[in-house]
Amino acid sequence: MRPAQKGAQLLHAARSAVDALDRQILAPRGESRRSVTPGLSTYVGSRWLSPRLMGFSEAHPAIRLRPQPMIGRFDPERDRVDVAIRRGRGERRDMPVTPLFACPAWPAASPALAGRIGGLGRERSLGNAILLDDRDGSTAWQEWLERVGLPQHASGARLTIPDPDLRVQTVIDGQGVAINGRPVQPGLDDGRLRRLSPAALGDYGRHPAIPPRAAGNPDVAIPGR
Incomplete structure (x- = not known):
């Protein structure tokens, strides 16, 4: 030892x-x-x-x-x-x-960035977007891409932001896309955030x-x- x-x-x-x-x-x-x-x-x-x-x-x-x-x-x-x-x-x-409590995880973006992703398609858009992780070594993005049938090369640049307040604000500011869940519901309700897909990592909580x-x-x- x-x-x-x-x-x-x-x-x-x-x-x-x-x-x-x-x-x-x-x-x-x-x-x-x-x-x-x-x-x-x-x-x-x-x-x-x-x-x-x-x-x-x-x-x-x-x-x-x-x-x-x-x-x-x-x-x-x-x-x-x-x-x-x-x-x-x-x-x-x-x-x-x-x-x-259960907290299924799914990607969210600012309305402007979500609009561009909707127009260009998820594979092309996510390849150009900055994907935000909550910690080094997180597999959430890889798991979600597999869930929706997108190749791993569809993921763009990665940035790790452990502080959830800063990470959510970065998404609201249109600087990246993050895997989120139930705690960001107020941002969806007031229009600052938009969910990108109904597909979720359902076993998160x-x-x-x-x-x-x-x-x-x-x-x-x-x-x-």
Whole structure:
């Protein structure tokens, strides 16, 4: 085992021990931190979590939520969250992951760019457009092209923008095309975005991932979070 891996394991063990000790010290005194730190993107936080905060507080007044913005890949030791709400299919082998809600993914563009794509055809247009990814190594575009029967060479230049707010704004500004989903519905409703195809990656969604250090927090498992 490499020293860095051993150090990460020791750090995780130390943090878990400290958390458990805190709970044992506070419990006899009738005290509890009763806090949950969800990690999620700012885009999902403002469009999905924010409208639900009051309802959660009314249902669970003893629990204090401390949302933490997350961009890029989820590192359970670095990010120090109790539950991370991530986009994709929930592929993780190192911690429990359960579906939160379905969020089929499909490409969207600005109305002007969507009009050009409609006029020239998807294969020709996507070959000239900048395709936006949410992370390095994302396969969403390749999967969608296969879904609609377009060759991989139909994809144009690629640009990775991990920040979802910036990525969506880049699409609205007509600078690229991105694979999106349910959180961008307001942009479709007000005409700033246009869906390019009814074809979607139907198995995409939002998935909470609970890191080992938070497995002992009973508030993380409350139904309806």
